[in-house]
Amino acid sequence: MKIALDAMGGDQGPELLIDGALLALRRNKELSIILLGPENLLKERIAQCADSGNVAGRLLVEHAPETVTMEESPVEANPQKKDSTIMRGFDLVKNGQADAMVSAGHSGATMAAAIRKLGRLEGVSRPGIASLFxxxxxxxxxMDIGANVDCRPQHLFQFAVMASSCYALLQNKKNPRVGLLSIGSEPGKGNALIKETHELLRQSNLNFVxxxxxxxxxxxxxxxxxxDGFVxxxxxxxxxxxxxxxxxMLKDEIMKSLQAKIGYLLIRKAFAAFRKRVDYAEYGGAPLLGINGIGIICHGSSSSVAICNAIGEAAKLVENKVNDSIVQSLRQYTTA
Amino acid sequence: MKIALDAMGGDQGPELLIDGALLALRRNKELSIILLGPENLLKERIAQCADSGNVAGRLLVEHAPETVTMEESPVEANPQKKDSTIMRGFDLVKNGQADAMVSAGHSGATMAAAIRKLGRLEGVSRPGIASLFxxxxxxxxxMDIGANVDCRPQHLFQFAVMASSCYALLQNKKNPRVGLLSIGSEPGKGNALIKETHELLRQSNLNFVxxxxxxxxxxxxxxxxxxDGFVxxxxxxxxxxxxxxxxxMLKDEIMKSLQAKIGYLLIRKAFAAFRKRVDYAEYGGAPLLGINGIGIICHGSSSSVAICNAIGEAAKLVENKVNDSIVQSLRQYTTA
Structure with a gap:
């Protein structure tokens, strides 16, 4: 199993991403990781990591001299930077040199590059981004958390099918419960898009609540x-x-009294545990669903643990053949 | 100044609403409040309030034998229940017997009754609901927080004009900063509705950021x-x-250790202050903007303080003639 990792993505530089990769390699002995970025820079940084030696054989580098910055337009960035970490990463997936690609960089450019290099899965109208909360x-x-801002009912229906397949594999849960986000639980509530989508979902054999x-x-x-991706x-x-x-605001209130400040000292471990629990970066990344391959995007401020989790998630989606499951589910509705 | 209050709205019965009315009467000596509900029931409950005597002359009752329940369809409820608290309340506003109507009941039915009884303000395509956070x-x-699920650019533009007028009066702030909710700050980001609305706002003299x-x-x-109301x-x-x-989740974490539990005892006043600060019910109610009169809807679980604040807010909107301000602003764009 080989996972490509954009080592130049994210807000905090390659060290944190390399740390995430090392964590993942230690956790899973079957894994290799291909770091994408300027070769010399990455080799130098890896050499500085004290314990990289133990897993060195499974940490590879693929030269990708260019980086898409957050300011660039996703439409223009990819054609202009054909040797970016993102474009080269999906080249590796396309050529079978990697099984999946993980990036904490420009999410729009990552999605665009995935579609450009790998194409859409059979039967998929619109790939989208799913995220666990x-x-x-x-x-x-x-799903979708931002790839498709204007959707038709058929698109939302396919999001339900793809996210169900993905959730079932990632969380080991059969027949995930699917809800359609609206402004009231009654079938007649919502805008025109929701009313039509409700009908499609109701007639399907998804576990639609x-x-x-x-x-x-x-x-x-x-x-x-x-x-839809806008909502x-x-x-x-x-x-x-x-x-x-x-x-x-809570901190503002605590800072107003000495008693509360002392209370905060006693409570802060619980606070830290809470923050960790609600930090969605800890849940790994957001899978790009509907592309003909596996891609995961991570939050730009992801910690090394979050990067490690995203790599683990990518491996799980590859192993469990999420795309076969999606194609099969969609085919069922296309023929019906 | 007379404010009509739906004494049967809300999840917690008329006592809490009467308490809210009494609070408002004590706070503002110029105010009268007309409670709407079954006359005998309300008079009995008022008699039970120990201190109602001080303000009794300013607390009136208007008989409204019917109540719209939360389960009813807003479209069907009003024609079927012509003597509901909601319908009778807006009758009072229409006939000049009250200056504004406040309800913590069925918000859809309240909006529908307001439009039915009072009509729209000159120049307004779609009335909507604004709320302070x-x-x-x-x-x-x-704005809008739920009245209009399918909108055109002109509707969103009018929401901006109406909410700006209302915010300026309620918060005493000239030229409120207006933002258009989208998925990126660049003008080109968003769905088709947002792109067109962006242009309308950019060309206006609103303080559009x-x-x-x-x-x-x-x-x-x-x-x-x-x-739009869906988003x-x-x-x-x-x-x-x-x-x-x-x-x-935070409480779950605190309950895991004795130390954190002790810390919580020291910190709980700060927690209470925080909760009060973020409880949007405390901010009063949500004004219905674009109707030819003043109406405020409150959360069903509003406290008596929230009801008192909503009544104060209604009085402020009446006093400052929010509707004159809205009509004037809109007229400027219609003639331009």
Missing amino acids: PTRKTPVML GNVEGRDVYGGELDVVVC GNISLKISEGLAEAAMH | PTRKTPVML GNVEGRDVYGGELDVVVC GNISLKISEGLAEAAMH
């Missing part, structure tokens, strides 16, 4: 929540923004 | 955020759900 119980998968509301997303009673991206970002603002 | 700095107003992302909503750098409702509900789930 923490809840009080089991994690929930939201019906329309769900925003407040159900974090309730833990759902496995997959389907929405999904706003849901994701509003959650991040609220969590951050709430933490600041 | 807490941030680390000044509150932000989101451009497209904003979900994470900016709680950042405190914006005064008004514009979106707005999901944003609101996802925030509620996340806040609730996060509180539960």
